[in-house]
Amino acid sequence: MQMGLIRRTSRVILATIFAVMLAAAWIAPYSYDRQFRDETAAAPSRSHLLGTDAIGRDRFARLLYGGRISILLAPAAAIVSVGLALIVAMAAALSGGYLERIATVVIDLVLALPWIFLLLAVRAVLPLNTSPMASAAVIFALLGLLGWAAPARIVLAAAKTQLRSDYALAARAAGCGNGRLAVVHLVPNLFPVASAQFWVTAPVFLLSEANLSLLGLGISEPMPSWGNLLRDLQNLPSLRHQPWIAAPLLLLVLTLSCCHAAQPSAEDLR
Amino acid sequence: MIAPLLSVRISVDYPDKPRTLDDVAFDIAEGEIFGLAGESGVGKSTVALAIPRLLEMRGGRVRGRILFAGRDLVACRERELRRIRGRELALVLQSPLSALNPALRIETQFREAWRAHSAVSWSETKPAVRDLLCRMGLPREDAFLRKYPSQLSVGQAQRVVIAMAVLHRPRLIIADEPTSALDPGSRGEILDLFRRLNREHGTAILYISHDLASMAELCHRSALLSPYCGRIQMSSSTITEDDSVLPPAVSRTM
Numbered sequence: 442m443q444m445g446l447i448r449r450t451s452r453v454i455l456a457t458i459f460a461v462m463l464a465a466a467w468i469a470p471y472s473y474d475r476q477f478r479d480e481t482a483a484a485p486s487r488s489h490l491l492g493t494d495a496i497g498r499d500r501f502a503r504l505l506y507g508g509r510i511s512i513l514l515a516p517a518a519a520i521v522s523v524g525l526a527l528i529v530a531m532a533a534a535l536s537g538g539y540l541e542r543i544a545t546v547v548i549d550l551v552l553a554l555p556w557i558f559l560l561l562a563v564r565a566v567l568p569l570n571t572s573p574m575a576s577a578a579v580i581f582a583l584l585g586l587l588g589w590a591a592p593a594r595i596v597l598a599a600a601k602t603q604l605r606s607d608y609a610l611a612a613r614a615a616g617c618g619n620g621r622l623a624v625v626h627l628v629p630n631l632f633p634v635a636s637a638q639f640w641v642t643a644p645v646f647l648l649s650e651a652n653l654s655l656l657g658l659g660i661s662e663p664m665p666s667w668g669n670l671l672r673d674l675q676n677l678p679s680l681r682h683q684p685w686i687a688a689p690l691l692l693l694v695l696t697l698s699c700c701h702a703a704q705p706s707a708e709d710l711r
Numbered sequence: 712m713i714a715p716l717l718s719v720r721i722s723v724d725y726p727d728k729p730r731t732l733d734d735v736a737f738d739i740a741e742g743e744i745f746g747l748a749g750e751s752g753v754g755k756s757t758v759a760l761a762i763p764r765l766l767e768m769r770g771g772r773v774r775g776r777i778l779f780a781g782r783d784l785v786a787c788r789e790r791e792l793r794r795i796r797g798r799e800l801a802l803v804l805q806s807p808l809s810a811l812n813p814a815l816r817i818e819t820q821f822r823e824a825w826r827a828h829s830a831v832s833w834s835e836t837k838p839a840v841r842d843l844l845c846r847m848g849l850p851r852e853d854a855f856l857r858k859y860p861s862q863l864s865v866g867q868a869q870r871v872v873i874a875m876a877v878l879h880r881p882r883l884i885i886a887d888e889p890t891s892a893l894d895p896g897s898r899g900e901i902l903d904l905f906r907r908l909n910r911e912h913g914t915a916i917l918y919i920s921h922d923l924a925s926m927a928e929l930c931h932r933s934a935l936l937s938p939y940c941g942r943i944q945m946s947s948s949t950i951t952e953d954d955s956v957l958p959p960a961v962s963r964t965m
Contacts, residue, residue, distance in 0.1 A: 604768070607809040613765055614804075615875065616797030616827035625823055629814035 451702035458696055462512045465505035473506040474498065474663040484683070491685050494673065498663075504689055507665035511647050512696070514581035519643035521585030523635050526592035531623045531631070534600035544597070551590035557653075559587070564658045573664030580659055584646045592638035599634040603627055637704060644700040651693060667693050714781070716741045716915050717883055721775035721785070723757050723766065731771070732757055737934055739883065742913040744905070746930030748923055753936050755919045756805070759887035762917070763796050780882060798828040801876035805888040807868035811860035817871060818856035824875045840878070847874045847904065866897030870904070877908060883915045884908070890925060902929050 461468060470488075477489075477497040485492045491500035533544035560583055567579065603609060604627075612626050647667070653659035654668020655675075662669065670689035674680060680687060715738035723732040732754045739745045749755050760766040761773045764784055777784040780799060784792065796802075804810040812820055821840055822833045829836070841851040847870045849855065860868060869889060876884055886905065890898040902925055908914045920926055926933055 607804050607806060608812040610760070610765055610768060611802065611804055611810040611872070612812070612823070613768060614763055614796050614802035615824040616793050616795075617823060618793055618827075621823060621827070625819070626812050626815070630812070632814070 447702050448704075451699035454695065455699045455703055458508065458692070458699075459512055462505060462508035465502075465509050469499075469502040469505045471499045471502045473503045473665050475502075482683075485685050491688050492683065494686075500686070500688070503665040503670060504692065507667050507670050507689065508692065508696075510577050510660060510664070511650055511667050514577060515584075515646040515650065516639075516643050518581040518585035518588065518646050519639050521582075522588040522642050522646075523592050523596075523639045525586070525589035526596050526638065527628070527631060527635055529589065529593045530596035530600045531627055533597055534604055535619050535623060541597075545594075548590045548593050548597070551587065552594070554587065556587050559583070560653060561658060571661065573661050577660045577664070577666070580650060580653060581646065584649055588642055588646065592635070592642060595638060596631060596634055599631055600627060603630050633705070640700060640704040644697045647693070647697060647700075713741070714778075715739055716743075716780060717762070717917070718778040719758075719762065719775075721758075721761055721773050721777060723754070723761055724772045724774070725770060732761070734775075735936070739915050739917060741882070742909065742915055743932065744909055744916045744918055744930045746926040746933035747917060747919045747936060748921060748926055748933060749936030751921060755921075755936055756887050758936070759802065759885050759917070759919055762885055763800050763802055764792050765796075765802070794828070797824060797876075797881070798879045799882050801879075801881040801884045803869075803872055803876050803884060803886040803889045806892050807865060807872045808860055808863075808892075810872050811863075811868060813860055815859070816856065817858055817860070817863075820871075821856070821875060821878070824878050828879050840874075843874050843878070847871075848900065849874070865892055866894070866900070869893060869897070869901055873901070873904060873908075877912070877914070880912060881914065883917065885917045885919070887919045888921070889918075890920065890922065898925065905929060 470490075475498065477483075477493055477499070479497075480489070480493050481497040482495050483489055483493045483497075489499050489501065491504065493499055494503070529544060529548070533541045560580070563579065563583060564576075567576065571579075609622065609626060612622055617626070650659055650666060651668035651671060654666050655671055657669075657672075659668045660666040667689050671693070673686050674690060717739040719738070720734070720736045721732060722730060722734050725731050735754075735758060737745070737747070747755060747758065757766065757771065760769060761771070762777055762779070762784065764773065764777075764787070766773055773785055775785060779795070782791075782795075784795070787795070811817075815823075825831075825833060825836055825840070841856075844855070845851045849867060849870050860871075863871065869892070873884075873889070884905075889905075890901050893901060905916055905918070906929060909916055918926065918930055
């Protein structure tokens with residue numbers, strides 16, 4: 442039961458991170474945008490647990506606040522994605538024939554979309570003075586709306602298998618229509634696949650936000666996010682003198698690995 | 712002469728196997744138990760799925776006509792078929808555990824089968840369903856209704872499937888090898904159940920099986936589906952009365 446232990450531990454870690462980030466406003470000693478102008482780029486001390494950044498903001502406070510947005514919006518976007526995937530996949534599987542082929546082609550097209558350019562384009566259209574919250578919402582909404590294709594392909598395969606099963610046949614034989622068949626009979630059986638897809642998609646979105654923010658396209662200053670906190674790491678030599686600035690990176694890696702390790706195993710799903 | 716309840720004249724094609732059934736023809740009268748025998752792979756299940764027009768779900772295509780209670784099911788639109796399925800024409804599949812949705816409680820499955828054809832609320836219907844379970848030799852407690860299919864024995868599951876099939880008092884039940892997954896004890900009980908349904912409600916039954924002994928015991932009339940031309944070879948009053956069910960090798964030469 443080694444795997445069970447790892448899974449449980451990573452779930453506890455995730456829950457802890459989640460709780461701490463949600464309570465950032467109460468735990469963090471300062472606000473994320475408060476500047477200590479006489480203590481810029483300070484080393485960790487009792488008043489600044491992780492030191493301060495170049496313009497004197499408390500790194501620990503920014504780390505806590507930075508996680509809040511990612512850890513709330515990434516799962517939300519993943520739910521949107523997997524929900525869309527379920528709808529598209531069930532509709533395609535139930536209609537079958539050429540409609541299913543059209544859906545498959547659309548899935549392939551969306552998968553082939555260079556989404557980073559799309560996000561660049563959308564970000565370019567938004568006014569420069571977009572509020573940080575709005576930019577965060579736009580980023581994750583786009584991720585959610587674009588990210589459905591990969592889970593849809595997997596859920597579609599699962600839905601087709603389920604539709605070939607005897608119970609689907611029996612439900613039809615009882616006079617069940619397409620809608621009830623999908624909602625009542627298919628969804629509970631597709632739930633394990635969908636939830637596995639959720640656990641795969643959520644960390645991908647976390648990472649996508651980090652990538653975009655690293656490019657300066659993500660959540661705008663002064664609002665911190667794990668992505669824009671990582672920008673400090675671009676200056677590698679400073680990492681040698683100030684190893685504590687790697688804290689956001691470590692937390693991100695920890696969160697991502699816990700997401701993957703926390704997935705329900707095949708035995709759980711049975 | 713009274714028109715039969717079901718009159719089948721069909722051929723079936725699968726994309727990779729055209730003419731799986733070629734001009735199969737038989738009639739079932741109102742209130743009759745009709746047995747359809749044949750060795751495995753001959754297309755008995757195809758017949759069972761073709762009549763309620765569910766073969767399309769398995770990729771097959773039906774040609775010909777299926778007259779059921781005055782309508783041609785081959786010409787029917789999906790909408791009308793949906794009203795007939797489960798209400799006038801029920802299907803009992805071979806493997807009861809896979810015919811029940813593994814993710815749903817027994818009660819949910821009954822409720823869905825009920826809602827498909829009735830506007831009467833489930834809470835009003837539940838007592839009647841409990842009585843039905845009782846008559847089927849199943850426990851009537853809530854604890855039983857809350858179970859999942861994996862918690863039932865095969866015999867119990869087949870009773871549940873049959874109870875769901877008779878929920879709307881259909882005129883015809885198509886039972887595709889309903890006893891082949893069961894042990895001999897519950898096999899006899901399921902056959903009794905069919906006999907009682909037939910006697911008490913006048914439900915006609917198309918009993919498909921390769922078990923000739925059970926067929927002789929249960930059916931009023933039987934026929935053999937021969938593998939070589941997909942044709943119903945013969946129809947006799949009962950199998951035991953005249954020894955006309957021959958091994959396939961013999962029927963081929965006929």
